[in-house]
Amino acid sequence: MKTFKLLFIAFTICFTSQINAQTADEIIDTYFENTGGVENWQKIEGIKMSAKVNQGGMEIPIEITQLKNGNQMTVINFQGKVIKQGVFNGESLWSTNFMTQKAEKSSQEATDNMKLAINDFPDPFLNYKDNGYTVELLGNETIDGTETFKIKLVKKPVTIDGKQEENVSYYFFDTENFVPIAVHSEIKSGQFKGQMSESKFSDYQEVGDIYFPFSLTQGLKDQPGQGITMDKIELNPTVDAKEFEFPEEQPETSQENKN
Structure with missing residues (x-):
């Protein structure tokens, strides 16, 4: 029995040492290997996600499109209206105003x-590395009962109110x-400036040769978040470039002309 206990302790120490010996690059490499391989990831030219957002018990259909050339948009179907948000064509960023239902360009900073x-x-x-980002392994942390590796990712600074952050x-x-x-x-x-946002991912499923999370929760850290459930993820979709262009405002037709 004493021998068994010693072997168990030795195994535990060995296993813990292996976890602690991981480097950030090794973790990242294993991540890509487990989710389809770097080569398959590099073949992705676009991603289109069809999902439902749970808003106060109501499920709202949305579509999120992201392309390698930078084009992206989120389309919300709400009460019979199609509302585009975060639309970017590589040069201009715009969204539909929920109140006026008109397209509005974002600030140059955004x-x-x-x-x-x-x-x-x-x-x-x-x-x-090619993008000038850095990573750092900060150790282990338990998230919702799951042991994790905590990796710090530092990207290029953003500009907020004229200052780099x-x-x-x-x-x-x-x-x-x-x-x-x-x-x-x-x-x-914004309203929650200085607080920590939290996104959670689960239910990884295979799409083509790549694994993506099909269940997401977004919100503030340590608070209930908003659930997003993926219905379908399409790789390399065909999308008309006009969908990302800022719409030219159509002149209003007078009542006299209508008659």
């Missing part, structure tokens, strides 16, 4: 920050499957 995010497609870790996120990779299950980032502006 547009410039969006241009920086183009390099994150399809995953910010894929070519992080650090662009840092903390990714939590579970120690069994080496996939991210949570991301924490400090909110830089």
Whole structure:
């Protein structure tokens, strides 16, 4: 019995040492290997996600499109209306105003920050060194009962109110499957400035040759988040470039002309 206990302790120490011996690059490499391989990730030219957002018990259909050239948009179907948000064509960023239902361009600052995010497609870790990003393994942390590796990702600074701010996120990779299950980032502006946002990922499923999370939760750290459930993820979709262009406002037709 004493021999068994000694062997168990030795195994535990060995296993713990292996976890602690992991480097950030080894974790990232294993992540890509487990989710389809770097070569298959690099073949991705676009991603289109069809999902439902749970808003106060109501399921709202949305479509999120992201392309390698930087084009992206979120389309919300709400009460019979199609509302585009975060539409970017590589140069201009715009959204539909929920009240007026008219397209409005974002500030130059927001547009410039969006241009920086183009390099994150399809995953910010894929070519992080080429993009000038850095990573650091900060150790282990338990997230919702799951042991994880905590990796700090530092990207190029963003500009907030005319000042450059650090662009840092903390990714939590579970120690069994080496996939991210949570991301924490400090909110830089708005009502919740200074607080930590939290995104959680689960239900990884295979799409083509790549594994993606089909269940997401987004919100503030340590608070209930908003659930997003993927219905379908399509790789390399065909999307008309006109969908990303800022719509020219049509002249209003007078009542006299209508008659």
